[in-house]
Structure formats: C-alpha cells, structure tokens
Amino acid sequence: MSWTPVCAYTDLLPERGACALVGTHQVAVFRTFDGNLYATGNRDPYSGAYVLSRGIVGTRNGEPTVASPMHKQVFSLVTGACLDDPTTVIPTFPIRITSGTVEVSVP
Amino acid sequence: MVKPPERTIGPMPVSLSPAQPVIPARVVVVGHGPSAYRLVESLLARGFPGAVTVLGEEPRPAYDRVALTSYLQEKSVEDLTYPVPDGVDLRLGSRVTGIDRAARTVTTATGETVPYDVLVLATGSAPFVPPVPGRDLDGCFVYRTIEDLDAIRTAAATATAGVVVGGGLLGLEAADALRGLGLATHVVEMSPWLMPRQVDEGGGAVLRAQVERLGLTVHTGAGVKEITGPGRVTGLVKPDGETIPAQLVVFSAGIRPRDELARACGLAVGERGGVLVDEGLRTSDPAIYAIGECALVGGMVYGLVGPCFTMAETAADRILGGTAAFTGADLSTKLKLLGVDVAQFGAMSGALDVTYLDPVGGVYQKLFVSDDAATLLGGICVGDAAPYDTLRPFVGKPLPALPADLLFTGGGASLDLPDDAQVCSCNNIGVGAVRTAIGEHGLTDVAGIKSCTRAGTSCGSCVPLLKQILVKSGVEVSKALCEHFAHSRAELYQIVQVRGITTFTQLIEEHGTGRGCDICKPAVASILASLHQGHVLDGEQAALQDTNDHFLANLQKNGTYSVVPRIPGGEITPEKLIVIGEVARDFGLYTKITGGQRIDLFGARVEQLPRIWRRLVEAGFESGHAYGKALRTVKSCVGATWCRYGVQDSVGLAIELELRYRGLRSPHKLKSAVSGCARECAEARSKDFGVIATDSGWNLYVGGNGGFQPRHADLLVAGVDTETLIRTIDRFLMFYIRTADRLQRTSAWLESLDGGLDHLRRVIVDDVLGICADLDAQLARHVTGYADEWAATLADEEKLRRFVSFVNAPDVPDPSIRFATEREQIKPALETQVPA
C-alpha cells in the first residue's frame, strides 16, 4: 500500500472537508469533530459534479456523514454508502496522520 | 365526490313524475353564483355530454361570496373568482327576464332567446331593504356584490361615520368592513341581542361587550324610523327619536330569495318566498330545477353556502338520471367577526345545558344535551370556538365525556372522532373520507387534504379539525427540526437567546444529540447570525454553512459558482455596468440579467472567486447575498422621478430598504419591492414585504410569494409615512426571524400564524406582547453592525485559504470543469467530465 501526503492536519477545519488531487483522482478528505479523518471520492454520483468535499459534515444515528452540497443526499464517511439509497456507494480510501501530515492511499 | 345519503322524507311538496332516464342535450343555468358554479362543475365532473349555457347577470364569473369582505382588505377579484371550466358557454351581463315553459326557452334583457331541455334556476337571493323613508338616498347601500363593495369603498372615502342596519351574521361582517374603512361604525339591531339566529341571550351579551370593546356602537332592540337627507344621507333616526349622524348606511336586514322569474312563469313558490322544489331539487315543472339560496326545500330556504353546494351536486346527479336526494343540511356556522369567534352547531336548545362563562376574558360556551345527559344536541360559542371544532362531529351521538369536563378542561383535543361524523359542512365531507384520503395518498398536511377531498376549501372553519385528524392518524407532524434536535426552529431561537448560547457545539451538547446535519447546522448558523453580529465564516460557524454560504457564492450544476453583486433597487451607474462587463469578460463568465433586477455572473471556479471579488469590491460593489437565506433584492419601478404616474420616489425608498436590511440572516430568503403608484410595476404584492406608494404615504403589504406557491401579500398598514413604514418592516422582519420554521417563507409563516394578520398587527403595531422595543433594538444592532462579507473575507488570509480547488495543489484548476459555447457565451459541458 502506498501513501501520498496531501496536507498538514491543521490545514483541515473541524467538521469540514477539503479536496486533494492524487494522480488523476479527486479525493475528498474530512476531519470530524472528534478529530478522526476520513477519505472518499469527491464525485457526487447523483449529479456527476466533483463537490462532495464541500458538503456539510455531521452524523446520522452516530455514524459520521457528509451531505452532497448539490442535492443533499447523505453518505456514510465510514462505508461510502448513500444512507438515503444504500445501492449507491462512493469509494472510500485509507487515510492516516504521519507526524502531523495527512496521507491517503489511493490504489 | 360525496353523495348525500339516499333517503326519502315524508310527503313531497309537489307531486312529480319519476326521474327521466333521458339525459338532456341542453342545460341552461340562470345565475352564476357559487351554486351555479358548483352545479356546472359537478355536471362536467360526472361526464355530462351535452351543452351547458350559463346566463349570469353580474359582469363577471361566479366568485366566492363567502369571502367577499376580503375584497376590501387584501384580495383581488381574481383571487375570489372561481375557475370557469372549458367548454361552458358562459354569458356575462346577461339577465334573464322571462321563461317560456311551453316553448322551453328563456329570454334575456339583451334580447337573446335561449332554448333549453333542462333549466336550472340558481338566482340566489337579494338583500332585503325595509321600506323606511330615505332608503333611496345617496349613501344607502346593500352588501352583496363586488359592485356594492366598490361603491361603499368610494363613499367611505369622504365619510366619517356609518350605520349598519341589522346585527346578524352579515350585518356584523359589514360593520367590520366599515370599521376597516376607517368609519365610526354603529350597528342597529331589532332583536334584543346581536346575532339572534346563532347565539342565545347570554352569548349575545358577551358578543356585544367584545364588539363594543373594538369601538363599535351597538343599538339593540332598535329599528329604523327614517334616514335623513336631503339628497345624501346625513343620519339615521331610531324609533325612540335618537339620531345617529352618518353619511353611509348599509342595509343588512335579511335576504329574500330571487324567485321573481319563477313566479312570473307560474311555478309553485313558497308563501314567504322561494322556488318550491322536491328533494331532487325539481320545481313544479319537471324540466326546471332550482338550487341554492333561491330554492325552498323541505320548508326551508338556506342562507349558507354549504347546503347550496349540496343542492348543486344533488341536482347535477338528478339531471344525469341519478337518484340523489337533498334531505336537509347542517346549519352550523363558525366565523370570526371583528376578531371575535362566534360559532353555533346542532340544536339551540335542549333538555339540559351546561354553560361556561368568563365575562372578563369574553368567553361564553354552552352545550345542549339530552335529558339523560348522554347525547350531545348542540352548542353555542362566543369568544373561543374550540368546542365547535372538537364537538360538532358528536352532535346526535353519545357524548365522549361529561359535558362539564368537555367545557372546563378543554379536553376536546384527545377525542376520537367517529368515521361517520361530518367534518366539513360546506362540502359535506365525513371524517371517514378524510381518514381514507390520508391513508391512501399518504397525506401529511392540510393542503393535501384540501386538494384530495375538497374539505376545508370553502369557509375554512373545519381546518383545525382537519389538522387534528391528521395528528390522530399518526401522521408525523413532529416539530423536531431533525434527529439531532427535538425542538422547532422557533424554540431553538428562544433557547439560544435566553441561554446566551454562542456556538453550535454548546447548543448541541446541552440541547441535542450527535453532531448535526445539513438541516440543523445551517438553521442554527442563521439563528446565531441573527442574534450575534460577526462574519458568517468566523470560527466554528464556517463549518455550519451550506456550500453557498461557505464560499459566499452559489453552487451550479457543474461545481462552479455564480457571483451576484448587490445592485440596490436595480439602480446602477454606467461605470459600474462597465466594471461588471469587464470582470465577466476577463474571467470568461456567462452573464445574465436576473429576475431580481441585477446581474449574475456564472461559471467561476472556487479559486477565482477572491480575484473576481477583489475587482468588484474595488469598484464599489458588495455581496448581493444571492447565496444566503437573507435579504435578496428590493426591486423598484422607476417611480415619481421619471414616471408620469408616480406619486413617490420608489427607487429612493427601495435603495434605503435594501441597504437597511442587507445581510440580515433569516429562516428563508427575503424579497421586497417598491412601486411608485398603484399600477404596481415592481410587483410588490408578490414579495415578502412590498411597498406601494399612495398620495398620502406608503401601503405596506406582507407575506407575498412567487415561487412554488404564489400568494398575494396582505395589506398590513396603509398610508403611513416613511418612518412608520420602516419601523413596521423592522418589527415584521424580526418577529418573523424569531418565530418562523426553518425554510418557511413569510407567506407560509403568516398563514400558519395563530390569529393571522390581525394577530401580527396586534403584536407589531399595537405591541400587545410588549416586545416591540426589543425587536427595534435588535434590528438597530443589525443595521449598525453590518459589514460587507466579501470585503471582510478579502482582508482575512485565514478565510481566503478555503478558496482552492485542491488543498495539495492550490494553483491547479479542477480538470473536471469543462465548458461548451452557446449563443456566444460559456455553458457547462457535463458529458466530458473525467471519470472518478
């Protein structure tokens, strides 16, 4: 598994996302309120626009989520499944911090 | 459509041949009032294949006469007019003067002769004017048509006092109208108390006290000796000799069925008027029906629209060969007159009765029950009509609780209504039909019930009951904002204000669960913004915002944003226009004039936004808040400065208002407009708050909406000066911001506000809650604390850091964004997007 550094942990605002360009992939990186990190694809599968990193981060029944800013479908940050329509799943990627730097692993 | 139950009653008034199985080819209807409207609609709904001709005397199609008074307040003729179905030959201004039963034709005053196979008389009734001296003087009116109201309005403009003759339901409505037109108003009623047909003596006393408290003068037990002139009305003399000085008299002393056509052609009529019909609504000539207020059925002439509608449906069924029968109707009434609830249902007497009287609060409620106290017979309410809503369906049925408990504990709301009880008497709809519709169509609100069943669409008095049925059907009408907060937006507002909460984290930790979502976070951000000054992207607040507020621009379908600089009142200098053109050209943006009198620049990538705005801010532009739930635009017409009709400077006022309320965060977006005269070129009445200039000042209209559900704004105050106008708008906006639901425009808020426009006026004009000083101060803080969001953002490196497409490649544009060209400008090219 290869890791790509994308930004400093402090570059990420709590409960907000940012987008990283890894090769040709757009990866949405999220920092939740409890300090955890999640990475998903940035493409909103419903509109086809690359905008998920700009959605509102929250929880549904305790599970961390992001809502697409386009038409508000809610995705699990853990599994990538759309919680309003579980047949739609966005990709998720491993993410970690190495001495203050956020790294993602994109196959 | 609900058919009245099939039943026969005793001997019929006239003996008739059995229903003809042949469906007539030509139906002609005389009169186009509510009854005729409903008849035609029912005929067509039941698939009537023949020709329908309607001859109406009035110059306009049928309108909702029940709501007539609202024409003097906020409604237009169009608002009140019923739709005319396609294919109906409706001839307006066409008074029928004769019926030739042998030839089966009718003739009109315009000389037309119209043949029929079936004729329906729907001629309604005319106000009764007692034969007193002076009744023909200028300044004497009746209260029945749009023309009557126009004439009254014109006369009121030069009058100071008016008298209504008759203190019944319609008389008090007319009195309220005169009061609304600014006249010192008197009511003269022959009976010892007001509304003798709906309330008993005790109720009448409470009603009188309430009506007098509103400034009306009531004369009961008094007739009219004469009306004094000469030429024009100068006063009304009572039999006791007392003279009431007045320039306007409205007669509302009862109605008489318009049976003159029937009499003239030899049809049977009642001794005291009314065209005699059987339970199939047929007159003594089997080819002629009579329906509505002109008909005498089962010994009764009905003066309420509900029975008229039922008659119309029954006649339509019969004309098509059916067997429906009209066997009487519920005469329950509930109204709000002069702000006082008055209601009566079922019988007006009984073996036993229970009364609740609160003379201080102005409440009188009485229930009549059978001698074993087991069956509810009827009731009377004044001041508080809650028992009408909850108990009317139980008339003739076993009482759901002890009568005293029903009145004293207000325990009505928990009652289970029987399926066969009637809920909407105007449209004869049962509780069962409403429950079925809720279940079958998954309805969740009253609007849904209205469109599926018609219940609640006429007088509206059954709406509280409809709500109650919804709640009882287990429909989720929870006020919880979302899974994170069990509170409504208005409650959260209170909590944040009273507890002095300044962050979302504190609010959700103390009053919610989890970490929020796209519903509660922007709502709380808006509450925090209206209670505390500061930038919407300060600290933790930034994370609460929707993407639009987060980037201070509007997200478009391809992930780019649009930019809308503020152009207050739509007024712009050539220099500024050039700057917008240059910026658009230099950044390759699509430009369009919006429906809000400003210019939208589309297709900007996030990393371009600060650069675009730097240019705009330098040229003197500021954020137009097109992205926020905040004030959008105050549109204006060109107004008195240029327009030859204008009476005030509408542009100047629009700019003043736009600058005052810019940046004000609210439950939903706010729109406004100012027109320079009554021609209304700025469309102010479709706005959340709209202003129309008059010769003497400004009229303020509130609660208008375009959008999904258009609504004309209601007149809140009239003819006020600029200072009063602005103070009233300040309070209106702050009161809305405090109490509305999330994403509830002012239109829906006003409709759901208990007590409606009257209540709003009491709160923000009369200050009955004592909160106006507070509202004023809060708005003043907003005005002084305002700063342009974009200028502040450009001055703050921390805030600017978010404006990148990629956190690890700040200078790289998003390669998924591609454009094509159309009509010489860019447009999103969605199909060429790179795969994930």
Ligand code: SRM
């Ligand atoms: C740009 C504009 C259309 C145009 O090209 O003319 C427009 C564009 C949008 N309107 Fe509008 N509306 C525009 C005038 C209107 C008007 C006319 C007016 O304001 O005089 C109306 C009807 C009046 C009213 O609101 O009562 C209007 C009723 C709506 C509604 C329905 C609101 C409702 O209460 O039913 C929405 C949806 C919503 O807000 O929930 C909406 C939403 C939108 C959104 C924000 C949809 C979205 O979320 O992307 C559009 C994006 C704007 C953008 O990206 O810049 N827009 N929209 C107009 C901008 C005016 C401005 O200068 O700010």
Ligand SMILES: Cc1cc2nc3c(=O)[nH]c(=O)nc-3n(C[C@H](O)[C@H](O)[C@H](O)COP(=O)(O)OP(=O)(O)OC[C@H]3O[C@@H](n4cnc5c(N)ncnc54)[C@H](O)[C@@H]3O)c2cc1C
């Ligand atoms: C101010 C006011 C408030 C009211 N409030 C309520 C209320 O709250 N609740 C309630 O239930 N009811 C109320 N009513 C009563 C309700 O409006 C009537 O029951 C209803 O209008 C009756 O309808 P209709 O079609 O039978 O008669 P109308 O409405 O009188 O219509 C008859 C039409 O026939 C026309 N016409 C008559 N003769 C001829 C002819 N020879 N040729 C051609 N056309 C002719 C008339 O011009 C008229 O347009 C109110 C009425 C008024 C005036």
Ligand code: SF4
């Ligand atoms: S509303 Fe009146 S003042 Fe304004 S442009 Fe129209 S006609 Fe002129």
Ligand code: FES
């Ligand atoms: S009772 Fe009048 S609309 Fe339902």
